[in-house]
Amino acid sequence: METALDIKALEVRYGPVRAVRGIDLGVSKAGITALLGANGAGKTSTVMAVAGVVPPLSGTVSIFGQDMTGAAPDAIVRAGVAISPEGRRIFASLTVEENLILAGSATGSIETATERRAALMERFPILGERRRQLAGLLSGGEQQMLAVARALMNEPRLLLMDEPSLGLAPQMVDTIFGILEELKSEGISILLVEQNAALALEVSDHAVVLANGAVAASGHPSDLAGDDVLKSAYLAA
């Protein structure tokens, strides 16, 4: 079966720091893989290597069957990948609408981008209401929605979500996870990095636990839910 994302023996280093030490990881088509682990386990480094902004030292990254190891970020976007990064990283000094326009500028025509923008503002009404406001003035939850909407502007087939619930009120967390399941039902494949392991295991169909840059456990979420490896991986930090 062709997978959305297939990572093999990935290594990422920052100078002497071995952030990711030869991990294997996959996301099936229209599936959600949860990537779990304590702070500093190497989750974000893995995601950034897939997005093409952190060069992998070795290993391979295949996206929908195509080898994209070390490709430039714009090529990875064109291969169908979008990211809602850790810390959201919306452009605070641009308006909500400008954030979306910018995101749509890399793929497709102006007309389709305008349509998609309108559709996203319907899907996230709060973004429609605030579209002329500076994105930096949005609340944390609204910024997270903007980060997700911005990722959807390029109509991705594979979505990388790094800690989408971090620092959000419980109600907002529910909203974000609701959106996630909707996207999955639309056929978008998702790599989900989450601190909230219980929640992530609930929505995912595959889970990988990292500890110190290596895979400590992987398998079906229900098998991992009560697993000691998961608990110790979180305590390892």
Place this chain on the structure above:
Amino acid sequence: MDVLLQQLINALSLGGIYAMLALGLAIVFSIVRLINFAHGEIMTFGGYGIFLSMAFGLPPLAALTVGIGAALVMALSMERVAFRAMRGADVVSLLITSFAVSEILKVLFQNGISARPVPISFPSSWSGAYQIGGMTIGVAPTVSILVTLISLATLTLVLRRTATGMAMRAAAEDFEMLRMLGVKADRVVAVSFAISGLLAGVAAVIWTAQRGSVDPLMGFFPVLKAFIATVLGGLGSLGGAVQGGFVVGALEVLTQAFLPDSLAPYRDAIVLSAVIAVLLVRPDGLSPTKTGARS
């Protein structure tokens, strides 16, 4: 009154040059994290572009246009040849690279053209003056101020209203994120150098039109002042760079006009002391860049 107005015009016209140079430095810095020490040589190259095209018989206005084009080409070549391979390097490595580029170009100017100033003779009407309400005002400074304001206003419009401008603002805030949206880094960087080159070209035009000569260090000294302006304005802040440029220009003109002759050798020291005093009160400059919004 007459003297005051004239000094005001001098301050605006000199400040405008510093503002454009500082803005060029700030745009590149905000996106590439490069403190481009060779920015002055972009301006000097523009000056030689004017000199050479006049020497080949082009009419003055055409020569000025060629000068701006020359600065643009120099800025883009510099990026392509020297800085692209260094992209992502730390601030110090980039700074040292730009020192090297600056030195190489100065040597080329000295040996290829002349170590001494070469004259450019513009029509005598350009150095004329006109009268308003009994006051005498120079044509060249007036045109300089107008050109500066038009350049700054155009750039503001481009940054605020166009898709390219939007990408530039986003790149200044978080270049890596912009790249993760699929925007090509090379294009954004090239545009930032192009803008800085155009501004340095306009500065070269105004500078040579007022001074009538070009020498290998023509751009070097004004760019030193522009560096001070960018620090004063808050490194990387575009609005701050423009403000800083006008403040440094005003300080320089004021000290020149009103300081007693015995203190003249200390002029630059006095300007710098004033800048340091401002930085003591506002360490991040007049309008620091905002780096919040990341949680």
